[in-house]
Amino acid sequence: MSAALLEVRGISKRFRGLQAVDNVSFAVPPGGIVALIGPNGAGKTTTFNLIAGAMVPDGGSIVLDGADITGGRPDQACRAGIGRTFQLVKPFGALSVLQNVMVGAFKATADRVAARRAAWEILERLGLAEKAENPAKTLTLPERKRLETARALATRPKILLLDEVMAGLRPTEIDQMVRAFADLSRETGLAILLTEHVMRAVMALSHHIVVLHHGQKICEGAPEQVARDPQVLECYLGHAQAAERPGA
């Protein structure tokens, strides 16, 4: 575990009486693909926001590649090596798709030609090259999600945080995306932390799964192992029954 690329140690976040994230710990090894799953309101997006510097945790620490990045600003987190996407996509609407990705690529280089080349490569990898010159506001929602990913990738992160980028995709598109991410991770050694409701993608892509429920980690392990865990089944399937039993 000490060789982890990203180490989250007991982070917590409270919003006005609601414990959104409660003492959650997990780790992502170099090149690893870890999925963060759980029902709606489990605290997945808050966890992402804490890691990416969009929110400051009330407690705990976040270590990336040996450096403590807890409580830094989002731009500092990005420069430390965290690339993120937003669940509610945030394209730079008036800029072209290529320019959107170039903004990300400018993190690694101030040279416009180099940034342009890097952006093209990423667009091709994610199948957006044909749309490169279109304004980002003309993209469809699945395309916007891919653009989010492309932009984050362009910052050359050590770890990529994907917040439901498969939502709204057709099954064949999901398989394409899964393949693209798996290739990317294998070829470049990129680590990925993802949240996803599409179980098909989670099972196919991730090496390791962390399950959150009411802000707490209830289980983690290999995909097959997690899928058989009674607690996980209960929180996903037996939600109604579980809620009726006090103390459950």
Added chain:
Amino acid sequence: MRASRALGLSPRAAAALGLFLAVMLLLPFLVNAYIVSVLVVVLFAAYFGQSWNIMTGFAGQLSLGHALYVGLGAYTSAALFVHFGLTPWLGMIAGMAVAALAGSAIAALSFRFRVGGVYFALLTIAFAEFTRILFDHFGWVGATEGLFLPVANLAHDDPVRLRGSPVMFYYLLLVLSLAALVLSHSLLDRRVGYYWQAIREDEEAARALGIDVFRYKIAAMALSAAMTALGGTLLAFYDNNLYPDTVFAMGRSIEIIIAPIIGGLGTLFGPIVGAFLLTGLGETMTNLSTYFEISGLKQWFYGAALLAIVALQPSGLWPWLSRALGLWERRR
């Protein structure tokens, strides 16, 4: 051809720009003194619009108080000239420094306290008005009595001391506006320009891509303020008199921003197109209303024209015009 490529223009657009430049260079020889004076007003409007466009068009922070920087540039250089005989070319630099400092301070205070959007716009008005009233009581620069630059009747223009004819100012402003055009283009094509536009479009996403939003916003304000102050120096030496109530007027701030908005906010040529249209419109209305002798008629038509533009071409005339003429400016 290389120059046209560097500006991102099609051959047709490059030809149009070349033609426009040639006409602008020759114009003072072809028209009477009245037209030259109107063209000077056009170029002032274009240049101030270009300067403001960097802050609001590129970086997306609505400033409604740019008269502040006109005034700081004008007063600094004029006061140094009147009191110490300092050449305006050095006074101009001092004015730019003062304006850049003021702009950065205002931006830093606002953005540090997370004042944004409409609140930021109102804060810029407040600082401009506050400064106007301060200058009303600032005896060293003449307070409400005004600050006057000695008018010399020279046989020749004296560019070193910025004393001269409207034609001299016309060419100075033409060069300045061209320089602003080249600078704006080059900024947009660099990392800083991409970052500004990213901030304009979505600050949170910009942050997530590693952009230090605070720093880049302040840089935009400092540059925009300094450029505006440079124009302020020319304005002071062109007008030869400065009154706080006209130099720092809220009306001037508004004038500065109308041209780029109706021309096309955030575009390279919008401020220039807007300046021609607006000044032309204003002059026509003035002439018409003198003819009809009804006070208020000019403003009424002016308002109606603004209304028509915002109703018909809310994103500005240049994007529409460039498409119509086949001079497609790459989307920014």
Added chain:
Amino acid sequence: MLYLNIIVAGLLTGAVYGLMALGLSVIFGVVRIVNFAHGEMMVLAMYGACLANAGLGLDPLLAVPLVTLTLFLLGYALQRGLINRYIARPDHEQFLLLLAVATMITASLLMGFGPDARNVQLGYAYDSYQIGAMLLDKVRLLAAAGAVLGAAALSGFFRFTRTGKSIRACADNQFGAQVVGLDVKRLYAVTFGLGAACVGAAGCLMLLLVDVQPYIATDYTLLAFIIVILGGLGSMPGALFGGILVGVSEALSGFLVEPSFKSAFSFGLLILVLLVRPQGLLGRA
């Protein structure tokens, strides 16, 4: 005692400022539009009261219902016919639109009334009441009473009528309001009308205290901005409080420092509040 008189005079004038600013605050709070034509509407109302006085011989106080109704209809029509199309547009387009409206209002007033200042002659203009050592101008007292009544009426409308409650729901959650079937467009128009109505009443009352001429419109717009930001944009008590604060600050600085410095104090206050407490003194965080 002199100080007390000055403070009280400022306080009473400030109540009228408050009613004017209340209109701006209500419009912004619900429609999310910054009414850059607010001062122009104020001046329009003042001329309306002038006309009612010259034509019908009405005291500005009696002209209040007439002018208020006219301004309400005007505001309603303006929002419905023009501004509503720009609600989702960028700030600078809304600014240009309202600037165009403002310019046309001022121009129309110039054409109709000329650039010279006008006022109304009142028989009781110089009457005053003596309470102890305190001297109260009758016109100021009447104007302030009118302003407080106006603000109370508006507050009652929002609290007790169906339309008022709907507007509040709409301000809290526009999408939700649409979901439950409220006619948001109409509610926005009513709101803009109400904001204009505040200005209508404030304009009549203000005419008791000062002269009017077309070019003072911008000053009133700025004044209204200062007040609502001081009090908290969207907060009704905040607008009144801000108005009174500015009224007192103007009166005191005009007396203690120099009359021409009075708006510098207001702008200084504004800058301070924006930096230290951007949500305004009575605004919610």
